[in-house]
Amino acid sequence: xxxxxxxxxxxxxxxxxxxxxxxxxxxxxxxxxxxxxxxxxxxxxxxxxxxxxxxxxxxxxxxxxxxxxxxxxxxxxxxxxxxxxxxxxxxxxxxxxxxxxxxxxxxxxxxxxxxxxxxxxxxxxxxxxxxxxxxxxxxxxxxxxxxxxxxxxxxxxxxxxx
Numbered sequence: 001x002x003x004x005x006x007x008x009x010x011x012x013x014x015x016x017x018x019x020x021x022x023x024x025x026x027x028x029x030x031x032x033x034x035x036x037x038x039x040x041x042x043x044x045x046x047x048x049x050x051x052x053x054x055x056x057x058x059x060x061x062x063x064x065x066x067x068x069x070x071x072x073x074x075x076x077x078x079x080x081x082x083x084x085x086x087x088x089x090x091x092x093x094x095x096x097x098x099x100x101x102x103x104x105x106x107x108x109x110x111x112x113x114x115x116x117x118x119x120x121x122x123x124x125x126x127x128x129x130x131x132x133x134x135x136x137x138x139x140x141x142x143x144x145x146x147x148x149x150x151x152x153x154x155x156x157x158x159x160x161x162x
Contacts, residue, residue, distance in 0.1 A: 041066070041080045048119075053118035055123045056089045059141060062074035064114040064152040072111035073118075082106055082136045085120045086152035089134050096130055102131065106150040130157040 042060070049057045066077035087098040112118050119141045125133040136150040 025026060028086050038142045041077060042084055045081075045085075045120075046129055048125060050092050052092060053094060053124070054092065055121070056085065056092050057122075058120040059117060060120060061117045062075065062112045062114055067114045071114045074114070075106075075108055076149065078108070078112075079104070079106055079150075081120055082148070082150035082152065085122045086150065087154070088138045089122035089124060089136075090127065090132055090154065090156070093127050093132065093134070095127050095156055097156060097158040099132065101152065102155050103153040104150065106148055110145065110147045112138075112140065112147055124152075128155065130155060132156050 019076060044061055044063065046059045047056065048059050049055075060081065062073045064071070068074050080086055083101065083104060086104070087101075090098050117140075119139045120132055120136060121139065122136045125135060126131075131151045131153060133151065136152060138148040138150075139146050
């Protein structure tokens with residue numbers, strides 16, 4: 001029993017060293033960690049259409065790395081897509097910046113599965129002097145069935161000292 005505990009302790013310590021080394025490596029260059037996150041989350045995202053001034057439609061095949069044990073897309077991964085595509089559509093709406101999120105709400109209706117193609121449809125509701133709001137709908141590409149509906153409000157006044 002003591003030998004087994006000792007082996008598990010070594011494995012745990014080895015894992016800590018491995019994770020620690022990876023973390024240190026990614027922290028050496030400013031901004032690299034966020035680039036890793038973006039690539040991990042949205043690698044494979046394709047922009048299908050941009051309607052200047054108001055909308056953007058993207059396609060995405062759900063990779064197994066973004067699914068849970070039951071092979072359904074993880075809610076956090078879907079939230080990241082709503083955040084990133086919702087932010088990008090501000091450019092289509094004419095905003096010079098993507099701003100800072102004030103509120104993101106997501107209604108999860110159904111789950112996408114690993115290797116299933118989904119469509120992300122982001123539309124500008126309005127862009128004012130300091131804030132803007134978009135909606136993001138996520139659907140199964142094959143059937144049009146709505147998987148999630150999000151709303152993203154952002155503070156856009158980048159010159160502010162807030």
